[in-house]
Amino acid sequence: FTNEELLAADALKSIARDQQIKKYIQQSSDLYPLLLRAANRFVSGETREEGIKKALELSARGYMVSLEYIGENTKTIDDCVYAKNEFLALIKEAGSQLTETTVSLDLSHIGLSVDSDLAYKHIDELAREAKRLNVSIMISMEEAAKTDKILDVYKKVSEYYRNVGITIQAYLERSVTDMKELLHYPGKVRVVKGAYQETEGVTIPRSQNLNERYLHLVDLLVQANHAVSIATHDETLIREMHKRDYLSLPHVEVEMLYGIRPDLLKQLKEDHFKARVYLTYGTEWYLYLCHRLAEYPPNIYVAIADIVNP
Numbered sequence: 001f002t003n004e005e006l007l008a009a010d011a012l013k014s015i016a017r018d019q020q021i022k023k024y025i026q027q028s029s030d031l032y033p034l035l036l037r038a039a040n041r042f043v044s045g046e047t048r049e050e051g052i053k054k055a056l057e058l059s060a061r062g063y064m065v066s067l068e069y070i071g072e073n074t075k076t077i078d079d080c081v082y083a084k085n086e087f088l089a090l091i092k093e094a095g096s097q098l099t100e101t102t103v104s105l106d107l108s109h110i111g112l113s114v115d116s117d118l119a120y121k122h123i124d125e126l127a128r129e130a131k132r133l134n135v136s137i138m139i140s141m142e143e144a145a146k147t148d149k150i151l152d153v154y155k156k157v158s159e160y161y162r163n164v165g166i167t168i169q170a171y172l173e174r175s176v177t178d179m180k181e182l183l184h185y186p187g188k189v190r191v192v193k194g195a196y197q198e199t200e201g202v203t204i205p206r207s208q209n210l211n212e213r214y215l216h217l218v219d220l221l222v223q224a225n226h227a228v229s230i231a232t233h234d235e236t237l238i239r240e241m242h243k244r245d246y247l248s249l250p251h252v253e254v255e256m257l258y259g260i261r262p263d264l265l266k267q268l269k270e271d272h273f274k275a276r277v278y279l280t281y282g283t284e285w286y287l288y289l290c291h292r293l294a295e296y297p298p299n300i301y302v303a304i305a306d307i308v309n310p
C-alpha cells in the first residue's frame with residue numbers, strides 16, 4: 001500500500017469509533033445516504049428483514065451463510081438486552097427460513113463490556129434457542145484485552161451447547177497455546193488472521209510468518225478432525241489448503257466476508273467446496289464500513305466510485 005493509503009487507513013480506524021463523527025453522519029441528510037451507498041457493497045442493509053432476504057438469496061445460489069447484527073462494546077444493560085433480543089429474533093427467523101444457518105456475534109455486543117456474567121447469561125439464552133432451531137452460533141474474537149474473558153465465556157457455554165463455536169486470531173502470539181486447549185471443546189473453530197490494532201509485541205504483522213502460523217492452526221484442527229472454518233480472503237493460503245486436500249474434508253469450510261472476493265468464493269463453491277458468506281446488517285453499518293476500508297485501503301477508491309456512480 002502507498003503511504004497515503006496507510007495514513008488514510010489509520011485515520012479511518014480512529015474515525016470508526018469517534019462518537020461525534022458518528023452522530024454527525026447519522027444526522028446529516030446529505031452524507032448519510034451517500035455513505036450508505038458505499039456500505040451497501042459490504043452489508044445487506046439496516047434491518048433484519050434485509051439480512052434474511054439477502055441470506056435467502058445466497059442460500060438459493062448454494063452458499064451457506066453466517067448472519068451478524070452489527071455492533072460491539074455495548075455500554076448499558078438495557079442496550080445489551082436490546083441487542084440480545086435482536087439476536088434472539090434473528091435466530092428464530094433465520095432458523096425457520098434457512099436450512100443451515102450460523103449467527104455470529106461479538107460478546108461485547110451483548111454484555112461483555114458491562115460484565116462477563118451478563119454476556120454468559122445472554123449467550124446461554126441464545127444458544128438454547130439456537131439449539132432448538134438447529135442454528136449454530138459463532139463467537140467472534142475481539143481486542144487482545146478481551147481474549148481471556150471471551151474464551152472463558154465460550155468454554156463455560158460449551159459445557160452445555162455443542163452448537164456454539166469460537167474464533168481464533170492467528171496474529172496473536174498466544175493462539176497456538178489457546179488452540180491446543182480449544183481442541184478439547186466441541187464447537188467449530190473459525191481461524192482468522194486478526195483485525196485489531198494492538199500494542200507492539202502482541203501480534204504478528206501480515207507476513208509469510210503469519211501465513212505459516214495460520215496454516216499451523218488449521219493443521220491442528222484438521223488433524224484432530226475438529227470442525228473448522230477457514231475464514232480468509234488470502235488466495236495463497238486457500239491454494240495451499242487445497243493442495244493439502246483440506247477443502248474437501250467434511251468438517252472444513254471456507255468463509256468470507258460479504259462483498260470481499262466474491263469471485264474467489266464463487267469459484268470454490270463451483271468446485272464443490274463448502275463456501276460460507278459472512279453477512280451483516282444493522283444501523284451500525286458505518287463502523288463496519290470503516291473497518292473494511294481500513295483493512296484494505298484500495299477499498300477507499302471503490303467506496304468513492306460507489307458513491308459517485310451507484
Ligand code: FDA
Pocket residue numbers: 139140141142167169192193194195196206231232233234235255256257260261278292293295296299
Ligand atoms: P489479508 O488481510 O492478508 O488479505 C489477503 C487478501 O485478501 C488481500 O491481498 C486482498 O486481496 C483480500 N482482502 C482482504 N481484505 C480485503 C478487503 N477488506 N477488501 C478487499 N480485499 C480484501 N477478525 C477478528 O479479529 N475477529 C473476528 O472475529 C473476525 N471474524 C471474521 C470472520 C470472517 C468470516 C472473516 C472472513 C474475517 C473475520 N475477521 C475477524 C477479519 C480477519 O481477521 C481479517 O482482518 C480479514 O479477513 C482480512 O484478512 P485476510 O485473511 O483476508 O488476509
